Amino acid sequence: MALKPAAVAPTSSELEIEAARLADKGLAGLGYRDEELERAARLTWRINRLKKEQRAVIPAHVYQRPEILLGVADLVGDSYRLAKLCADADAKSIIFCGVRFMAETAKILSPDKEVLLPAPEAGCSLSESISAADVRALKKKHPGAPVAVYINTTAAVKAECDVVVTSANAPKILRKLFAEHEQVIFAPDAMMGKNLAKELGKKLGEELIIWEGTCIVHNNFDATSVEFYRKMYPGVKILAHFECTPALTSVVDYIGGTGDMMKWVADHKSSSYMLITECGLGDLARTKFPDKVFVPMCRLCPHMKSVTLERVLSALESPSAAQRIDVPAAVAARALRPIQRMFELSEDKASS
Template sequence: MSCINESEIKEESKRLMALGLHHRCVEGRLDQIAALTEEINRLKKEKNAVICAHVYQTPEIILGIGDFVGDSYKLADDSRHTAADIIVFCGVRFMAETAAVLNPAKKVYIPSLDAGCSLSESVTAEDVRGLKAAHPGASVVTYINTSAEVKAESDCIVTSANAEKILRRIYEKNKKVIFIPDRFMGANLAKVLGKTPGEDIILWNGSCVVHEHFDARTIALYRKNYPGVAVLAHAECPSDIINAVDYMGGTGDMMRYVENTNAAAYLLVTECGFGELARIKFPDKNFIAMCRLCPYMKAVTLENILQTLKKPSKEQLVTVPPEIAARAKKAIEKMFELAEG
């Protein structure tokens, strides 16, 4: 970082403070963050690179260097419309793979090799082939939190932002549907559609390490102690949590709910980065902490993003074999068609 001088760091610190980052910084750390964001933003311009930042990333990544910020659906869609040569994906591997599938001519990098996902790792392409053999004729609807190989075995991909709409449409056409890999999200969606999980909609046994362990008794306690609190939960939570909340959705939907309502306080049952971002975006609203950190999302840091832009290793370049990419792309494009149609 020797090329950044002190006055540039001061200017960048001011910019970051104006964005609200000082709320979370201990004394001295803001200047360190500023030196990193200043250099990253400079390298982005030099290399014609963009940063896709998921809302579970830290605020310094989202606000300090993010060009595209959002949930899995928005970032997949944004990646299709950039003129950049390089995409540095600040999220987890399946997201970077999706961007690579959609943009074969661009270089897509993941800053941390530890940025996996328990849900994505819960199912393999061979598992999907086994499900298809056991349920011939069933449509395979797959949550985006899966590998490219699994997507390649699927008929249509969904995200939490469009799963209900797409699953409903596919179920109306073909009464035999397999939903993978999140058993909780599958059961929650089946309930919304008035279907029996495991029978009308075949499920897989995957789950998210962040969302599977929240506790409905704690929600009841918060409701008692904070009258008027609105409780929002991500659709990856188990159904006893979903039964206890006011709203279930993806992170984009949850953010819109906060924006468009005026509750006494909000309890956000999801990854902690989302709550941090909501606090910065809506400083006049009250938020109660009930969250868990995703160890995979938090493996991405300003330091490894800078290293990626400066000198990426060959392992950080995310590639998908063309034959798998072509089949995965078909299932992802089906999602865009059904979500937007």
């Protein structure tokens, strides 16, 4: 059956069905009221139709708004998972619900697809903390040391490095680099660098050279409040993201990336859980594990939350020049190598 033109608004019964679908997907459980469900449904109905007509795929990072994750996203995950899924997606275009470095990574991996970033100004304090010139200077200062950069970096920075890592595979990849080198450079997240040095038993500044970038969300959680929450919620299991400060990660039950945190919750039985990271993960966890109790403790990332359903719709209906992601071919070719190296090193189970 041919689809109706997507610009046509849903009939009242179509709207009712779409609002009920969103409620069932988990938005009702997160406290969305009827009028909020209806407002979201008007947009998701149109986005989902346009998406099909245009053979577009919508990947969304777990820190996105619930109505995006549950209403229109085709692929949901952390940076590593999304990078892989985008490369394999059978689509003409990618509407990336996330921040700029993620959309750039998708473009590098899928040069033939059109990549659109609904919120073109969505940056990241980590990726903005370091430039390609900074990486070149680090390499000059520490000749022979391989450079591993966090995926939260620009394409130009990735182009200067040896391997890209994510919070899900950084310990594994750095272990492999240290097996062949006495010194490794890791940039730009200083907190993650410090956590990695501790986990790998390496001396900061001597064996592991780090950069002083920080995430504006994870750097601001207070380690001293952990004791208070343990008293307030006896038995609570506290999980923190790798980007949190070492003072905090040393007093929690588990540290890892967002995918690992979700897996840990799935694998453990506890009276309650606290996820110290961006609020999107807690929202997603509440819908994935409705029988588990999650104690609120999170912060919003203004960059991630700048993506809205209205902006996703605008990227599909009439994308602006600013929403189109373009990575110069020479930079993309050089940035592709360290991303592929990440896939090789993180999936090489035989040598893990």
